[in-house]
Amino acid sequence: MKLAGKVAIVTGAGRGIGRASAIAFAKEGARVIVADIDRSESEATVSAIEEAKGEALFVEVDVAKESDVRFMVQAAVDRWGRVDILFNNAGILLVKPIDEMTESEWDRIMAVNVKATFLGIKHVVPHMRRNGGGAILNTGSIGSLTGQLGTPAYSASKGAIALLTKSLALDLGRDRIRVNCICPGITDTSMLREHLGHGLEGEARIRARLSRVPLGTILSPEDVARAALYLVSDDSAGVTGILHVVDGGLLAAAEFDQPLEG
Numbered sequence: 001m002k003l004a005g006k007v008a009i010v011t012g013a014g015r016g017i018g019r020a021s022a023i024a025f026a027k028e029g030a031r032v033i034v035a036d037i038d039r040s041e042s043e044a045t046v047s048a049i050e051e052a053k054g055e056a057l058f059v060e061v062d063v064a065k066e067s068d069v070r071f072m073v074q075a076a077v078d079r080w081g082r083v084d085i086l087f088n089n090a091g092i093l094l095v096k097p098i099d100e101m102t103e104s105e106w107d108r109i110m111a112v113n114v115k116a117t118f119l120g121i122k123h124v125v126p127h128m129r130r131n132g133g134g135a136i137l138n139t140g141s142i143g144s145l146t147g148q149l150g151t152p153a154y155s156a157s158k159g160a161i162a163l164l165t166k167s168l169a170l171d172l173g174r175d176r177i178r179v180n181c182i183c184p185g186i187t188d189t190s191m192l193r194e195h196l197g198h199g200l201e202g203e204a205r206i207r208a209r210l211s212r213v214p215l216g217t218i219l220s221p222e223d224v225a226r227a228a229l230y231l232v233s234d235d236s237a238g239v240t241g242i243l244h245v246v247d248g249g250l251l252a253a254a255e256f257d258q259p260l261e262g
C-alpha cells in the first residue's frame with residue numbers, strides 16, 4: 001500500500017475530485033480527514049471509505065476561515081497524532097465578466113481558492129517539519145497555465161496557486177516537504193455540470209469542448225485522483241514545484257478541432 005501509516009487531509013472531499021481522491025488515498029492505507037463545508041455529501045464520502053475498510057473522519061470547515069483551518073489540522077493531530085499529506089482541493093468557480101463582478105464575489109473566489117491554500121499550508125507545515133517531511137498538493141487548473149473565457153477571477157486565482165506552489169517548493173524543500181500543483185482539464189463533476197448546464201444543452205457544450213481534447217473523452221474524478229495519489233505518495237519522492245497537467249492533451253495544441261465521432 002502506497003500510503004500505509006500516513007495521515008492525509010483532503011479539502012473539498014465531499015464530492016467530485018476531492019471525494020475520489022479521499023477514497024483513493026484511503027484504499028492505499030492513509031487515514032483521511034474529509035474536510036468540507038457540506039456535511040451530507042461528506043458523510044457519503046466517509047461511508048464509502050469505511051465500506052472499503054478504510055479510516056476517515058469528517059471535519060466541517062470553511063477553508064477560507066483561519067479558525068476552521070486550524071481546527072481541521074488539529075483534528076488530524078488529535079485523532080491520529082500527525083499530518084503527512086495535505087491536498088488543498090476545495091475550490092469554487094464563477095463565470096462572470098469582470099465589469100459585472102462585485103467586490104465581494106472577487107474576494108470570495110480569492111478566499112476559497114487562494115487564501116485557503118495559504119492557510120492550509122501554514123497550519124500543516126509545523127507538523128510536517130516535526131515528522132521530517134510531508135507532501136502538499138495544491139489544485140490549479142488548465143486555467144493556471146492559460147487564459148479561459150469568462151472566468152477572470154477563477155483564472156487569476158488558479159494562476160496564483162501555480163506560483164504559490166513553486167515558491168513554497170523552494171522555501172520548504174530543505175524540510176523535506178514537497179509542494180506540487182495538479183492542473184485538471186475537463187473533469188466530470190458537479191462543478192463542471194453546474195458551469196455548463198444540465199440536460200441536452202449541457203451535453204452539447206461538453207461535446208463542443210471535447211472536440212478540442214486530443215484524447216476526446218471527459219476525465220473522471222478518478223482519473224485526476226490517480227494522478228493526485230502519485231503526487232502525494234513516495235512514487236513522486238523526487239518531484240517538487242511542478243504543475244502536473246491532467247487534461248487529455250488539451251494544452252498540447254495551439255489549434256486542434258476534431259469533432260467527436262457519432
Ligand SMILES: NC(=O)c1ccc[n+]([C@@H]2O[C@H](COP(=O)([O-])OP(=O)(O)OC[C@H]3O[C@@H](n4cnc5c(N)ncnc54)[C@H](O)[C@@H]3O)[C@@H](O)[C@H]2O)c1
Nearest residue numbers: 012014015016017036037062063090091141187189190191
Ligand atoms: N471539474 C473540473 O473540470 C475542474 C477543472 C480544473 C480544476 N478543477 C478544480 O478541482 C477542484 C475540485 O473541483 P470539483 O470539480 O471536484 O468541484 P466540486 O464543486 O464538484 O467539489 C468541490 C467541493 O469543495 C467543497 N467546498 C467548496 N467551497 C468550500 C469551502 N469554502 N470550504 C470547504 N469546502 C468547500 C464543496 O462543498 C465540494 O464538496 C477545484 O479546486 C476546482 O477548481 C476542477
